[in-house]
Amino acid sequence: MPSCIFPPALIYIGAAILVPSLRGRIRDVFILLVPVIAFAQLLTFTPGEFWTIPFLDDYQLILLKVELIRLCFAYVFVILSFLATLYALHIKQPGQHVAGLFYVGASLGVVFAGDYFTLFVFWELMAVSSAAVILSRNNRSSRHAAYRYLLVHIAGGACLMAGIVFQLAATDSIAVVTPAPGLPFYLILIGFCLNAAVPPLSAWLSDAYPEASVTGAIYLTAYTTKTAVLVLALVFSGTEILIWAGAIMTLYGVVFAMLENDIRRLLGYHIISQVGYMVCGVGLGTELAVDGATSHAFSHILYKGVLFMGAGAVIHATGRRRMSELGGILRKMPLTFILYMIGAFSIAGAPGWNGFISKSMIITAASDVHMPVIELMLVLASIGTFLSTGLKLPYYTFIAPDRGIKVGRLPKNMTAAMIGGAFLCTMFGIFPDLLYRLLPFASEYHPYTADHIFGSLGCMIATGLVFMIFARYLGGHMTITTDTDWFYRKAGNYLLRFTEGPLDNGAQAFTRFVVRSVENVTNAIYHPGSIIRTSDSSAAARGTLIQSIGIGVGLTSVVGIMYLIFFYFSV
Numbered sequence: 001m002p003s004c005i006f007p008p009a010l011i012y013i014g015a016a017i018l019v020p021s022l023r024g025r026i027r028d029v030f031i032l033l034v035p036v037i038a039f040a041q042l043l044t045f046t047p048g049e050f051w052t053i054p055f056l057d058d059y060q061l062i063l064l065k066v067e068l069i070r071l072c073f074a075y076v077f078v079i080l081s082f083l084a085t086l087y088a089l090h091i092k093q094p095g096q097h098v099a100g101l102f103y104v105g106a107s108l109g110v111v112f113a114g115d116y117f118t119l120f121v122f123w124e125l126m127a128v129s130s131a132a133v134i135l136s137r138n139n140r141s142s143r144h145a146a147y148r149y150l151l152v153h154i155a156g157g158a159c160l161m162a163g164i165v166f167q168l169a170a171t172d173s174i175a176v177v178t179p180a181p182g183l184p185f186y187l188i189l190i191g192f193c194l195n196a197a198v199p200p201l202s203a204w205l206s207d208a209y210p211e212a213s214v215t216g217a218i219y220l221t222a223y224t225t226k227t228a229v230l231v232l233a234l235v236f237s238g239t240e241i242l243i244w245a246g247a248i249m250t251l252y253g254v255v256f257a258m259l260e261n262d263i264r265r266l267l268g269y270h271i272i273s274q275v276g277y278m279v280c281g282v283g284l285g286t287e288l289a290v291d292g293a294t295s296h297a298f299s300h301i302l303y304k305g306v307l308f309m310g311a312g313a314v315i316h317a318t319g320r321r322r323m324s325e326l327g328g329i330l331r332k333m334p335l336t337f338i339l340y341m342i343g344a345f346s347i348a349g350a351p352g353w354n355g356f357i358s359k360s361m362i363i364t365a366a367s368d369v370h371m372p373v374i375e376l377m378l379v380l381a382s383i384g385t386f387l388s389t390g391l392k393l394p395y396y397t398f399i400a401p402d403r404g405i406k407v408g409r410l411p412k413n414m415t416a417a418m419i420g421g422a423f424l425c426t427m428f429g430i431f432p433d434l435l436y437r438l439l440p441f442a443s444e445y446h447p448y449t450a451d452h453i454f455g456s457l458g459c460m461i462a463t464g465l466v467f468m469i470f471a472r473y474l475g476g477h478m479t480i481t482t483d484t485d486w487f488y489r490k491a492g493n494y495l496l497r498f499t500e501g502p503l504d505n506g507a508q509a510f511t512r513f514v515v516r517s518v519e520n521v522t523n524a525i526y527h528p529g530s531i532i533r534t535s536d537s538s539a540a541a542r543g544t545l546i547q548s549i550g551i552g553v554g555l556t557s558v559v560g561i562m563y564l565i566f567f568y569f570s571v
Helices: 008-021 024-042 068-087 094-112 116-135 140-171 183-195 203-211 216-220 224-235 240-259 263-284 287-318 334-348 354-368 372-399 412-430 450-473 485-500 502-526 537-570
Strands: 048-055 059-066
Touching: 008 024, 008 068, 008 094, 024 068, 024 094, 059 068, 059 094, 059 116, 068 094, 068 216, 068 224, 068 287, 068 412, 094 116, 094 216, 094 224, 116 140, 116 203, 116 216, 116 224, 140 183, 140 203, 183 224, 203 216, 203 263, 203 485, 216 287, 224 263, 224 287, 240 263, 240 372, 263 287, 263 354, 263 372, 287 334, 287 354, 287 372, 287 412, 334 354, 334 372, 334 412, 354 372, 354 412, 354 450, 372 450
Parallel strands: none
Antiparallel strands: 048 059
């Protein structure tokens, strides 16, 4: 193992542990240096397996498996971590910085995990640390959102763990490969799809991300869903169900975004929509499609970071987050508007920005395998994306009639981070080969053709005309959007009522029965006749003793059988 190769996950996690002991400028410089050092490490990586640890005699834990597709995700993860840290540099409390660094480290642990056990450990650390990022806002709504978020991801982690156990039983291997058919395949797929926010397992994202602080939300946009896209590409490439799931995601997110009034919730739904392109590309499974999914994940992390930074800047400066309460701030925040629009043109796939060079790869891949319905769904979603993020949100937030809103000053570090993100979106859009050379298959693809340029511009112009006609009907309104989270919220309420009512009463009754049984048996043995008031005290005692033994044997048998089943499938 080359001495210079060190897992970037450990760099971030180690830094997170040290942050609380640092203060002032020293801490600021330190947390900005962490991604710089990690990026320098990535530049030294060569394909192979490093940091392998023997596990249970027959297995190996692989903390650092380097492949081109993993490196591509790692590069953009580290770049975004620098921008997110810069954006949050004015935050004095160390909690968010600790949670953010730990979150990035856990995500990089998943990226380079070469076995399912290591992947699962970092997967769960990622869930806990991302929940901590949401909690760092420290108000009632963020706490409730973080608890719901954590419960959902614990359920997904349980599915993933069960799938890994069945995979081990079926193949006697923990290598990160396509699972065996049957339960391992579907349980692991469900675990990955939950983190990818595939509907109906997606409501946690739009529920929790908008409740984080304006600075913490930047971390959330990048890591959980994109690590899921990576592991789907590594394990489930070419799985047909993902083609349709991804295409449905693209439209699902767009429709819900059009109904939203909260600017960050609208952008949250567009994370679901854009991840749909990636999931669809993974499902298509061709080299061009997987390259498209990888490049679009890279592009999405950058432009979505810029969009959330722009929305966060508006919230920071005005204290408002709903379009129905905003408007008329363009003259007061012109630079924020310009930088936000660069992100909006990028996500819409406008020529000259990075979304244009990545999204079209997936659409072209769908065309190449003769799936016109999928191709049409992806194009329609692209139109809807520009309508909501490129027209509706900026118009009602910045351009609509002035409401006399007071606008505060932005910290310079927030503006610098937005400029950096917007620059990268533009740079990769103008020079696509800078990104294409990082892709796993290096597919031959040329985005700047006349058909593609004029087709994209034509769709955007037509969408703009439609918006001008129907703009007064598309404004934000004070409504509650019902998503699939309705089901688990309702189920949670009923479960609480059941645990507080019948289940609690039953548990108390069982406890009283056991206590009385033990008391009667004890008294019958040591104090015959002292508390048994029946004529046949010994018979009563024997009956109670038999009941207690029966219950104990029954419970022990159930636990024993469950253990034997688990042991059988684990060996």
